Amino acid sequence: MYTQAMDTAPKEERKAVRTAEEAQLEARFEARIDDGAFIEAKDWMPEHYRKTLVRQISQHAHSEIVGMPPEGNWVTRAPTLKRKAILLAKIQDEGGHGLYLYAAAETLGVSRDQLLDALHTGRAKYSSIFNYPTLTWADIGVIGWLVDGAAIMNQVPLTRCSYAPYARAMVRICREESFHQRQGYDALMVMMRDGTDAQRALVQDAVNRWWWPSLMMFGPPDSESTHSAQSARWGIKRISNDDLRQKFVDATVEQAKVLGVTMPDPLLKWNDERQRHDFGPIDWDEFWRVVGGHGPCNKERLAARVKAWDDGAWVREAAMAHADKQARKQAVKEKAA
Amino acid sequence: MSDVKAEWPLWEVFVRPKAGLDHKHCGSLHAADAAMAVQMAREVYTRRQEGTSVWVVKSSDITASDPGDKDMYFDPMEDKVYRHPTFYELPEAVNHM
Secondary structure, three states, rough: OOHHHHHHOOOOOOOOOOHHHHHHHHHHHHHHHHHHOOOOOOOOOHHHHOOOHHHHHHHHHHHHHHOOHHOOOOOOHHHHHHHHHHHHHHHHHHHHHHHHHHHHHOOOOOOOHHHHHHOOOOOOOOOHHHHHOOOHHHHHHHHHHHHHHHHHHHHHHHHOOEEEEHHHHHHHHHHHHHHHHHHHHHHHHHHHHOOHHHHHHHHHHHHHHHHHHHHOOOOOOOOOOOOOOHHHOOOOOOOOOHHHHHHHHHHHHHHHHHHOOOOOOOOEEOOOOOOEEEEOOOOHHHHHHHHHHHHOOOOHHHHHHHHHHHOOHHHHHHHHHHHHEEEEHHHHHHHHO | OOOOOOOOOOOEEEOOOOOOOOOOEEEEEEEOOOOHHHHHHHHHHOOOOOOEEEEEHHHOOOOOOOOOHHHHHHHHHHHOOOHHHHOOOOHHHHHOO
């Protein structure tokens, strides 16, 4: 989802002075990348590569777990037991995705606590999309359809990222995301087909609210994107923001027709010449406002995360104390035997 | 925010996808002890019946070959092609022995 990290972080200066040995190692590293080889955790890598990946992977992980509260908001109010079970499974997946990604980031030499600390103190960002509220049950369907749909489009190229632990995590995640998208669309289909006029209106309202934020998920336009050509070479960014966004729009228009909803964009129409859909301008001021911490739910999301972490402190401590006690008991027993 | 920075130890998780196959490394997780690591491994790595058996090993207990020595360590096998059956050209009549 969640490659906005590349674009929203300040550009870092690369270290200019390198030793001859470093230059040689870097040349060898670049050659391996050019060969399409994978880089593993213990392999030598330039500091800039390591830093870029830690930032990207950890922000991706943060997005997965901050994505849980908006959906958790509807667990107790899911319309049927079946939908509740599906929603719980999806939310558990998001937690799982966060864990795969934190583990991948940790292979680069940062600790889980450092990563979480960066999130909890606001130093690290997560995807702008989760700072919008989930007002009705239709929002849950639309998140699956549009938000997870956009995420899939963004994430599939990452399965070929040069950093192998990240690529492996992405393979697993992409396999699971497909369920997320389909269950969302399925929930909306039921509302549109079997629902009342009021319920159908809820679906259209949710689409109206989530459409533009979903398009923003692909990050700023290429003309403003700060990602370097280097990230493209490293496979961290294989397809440009605008190209992915266009691909998403083209894929989604047909799905909206089948569903019987319209997108809130009067300029959205097929362009025969381009063989693509044209669409209206995106409000980038809104995007930067939300990224900058002033979206509708930024404070609430972060506060919920910090509270969950703080409230769970005694559990983490008790589990560790129990493990230590058991280990001591075992040691005494072995000594006696 | 809690001041306690006592992370649970890291465990490597190995899953046997189905009976008859090897356990395969599939990732890592933090857990207070081995029993909890097995429990968590089920939740994190086998939510869709990806396994029939799980092993967990404390990451700090794994000894690995040094990636820096990779060439020196593995290249000696490169010129020992006679270890492969395809090295031997036999008459057609007996080539599928």
